[in-house]
Amino acid sequence: MKKNTVILVLIVGLAFVSSLVIAGSIDECDPALKLTPEQKEKMQKVCLDFQKEILPFQTDLKAKSLDMKTLLQENADLSKINAKIDELAKIKAEIMKKKMAHSNQIKGLLTEEQKALFNKGGCSSSMGCGTKSEHMNHGADKSACREKTMKKGCCCKK
Numbered sequence: 776m777k778k779n780t781v782i783l784v785l786i787v788g789l790a791f792v793s794s795l796v797i798a799g800s801i802d803e804c805d806p807a808l809k810l811t812p813e814q815k816e817k818m819q820k821v822c823l824d825f826q827k828e829i830l831p832f833q834t835d836l837k838a839k840s841l842d843m844k845t846l847l848q849e850n851a852d853l854s855k856i857n858a859k860i861d862e863l864a865k866i867k868a869e870i871m872k873k874k875m876a877h878s879n880q881i882k883g884l885l886t887e888e889q890k891a892l893f894n895k896g897g898c899s900s901s902m903g904c905g906t907k908s909e910h911m912n913h914g915a916d917k918s919a920c921r922e923k924t925m926k927k928g929c930c931c932k933k
Contacts (some may be wrong), residue, residue: 808889817884825877829870838867 810818843859882890 790845808885808892810889814884818881821877821880821884825873825880829873832870832873836863836870838864839866 838858839862843856843863846856846859883891885893
């Protein structure tokens, strides 16, 4: 009972914070992509729907990660550990698929010019791609930045 209450409080809190972050992230996209008010509104809805869709997977992933930690502390047999690894991998794969679908949804809201900017990886914090300090040290190699943009989806920071 106590565990369920804690999980419920965490879920509600995360949903609230995520909605605040999404709104701010959409505004940060504007300078780079020059989003119209309609695009911003649609993106906010898409991003909020995505956050709601992915939240149970994130919660499940965290719970299974904690289970794995417990197994490792108990010196469980290798078959139990391998089974837990498989469970974690399955959840991570689902999350990754949903993130790619979300990224494609976001791209669908963009004009051709905006898509070109988005596809370049837009190495600035305004593209929803990490922090400024993460961008300062990778020089010409923007693949790390592009990877983060694709993981998070433009404008939908966690």
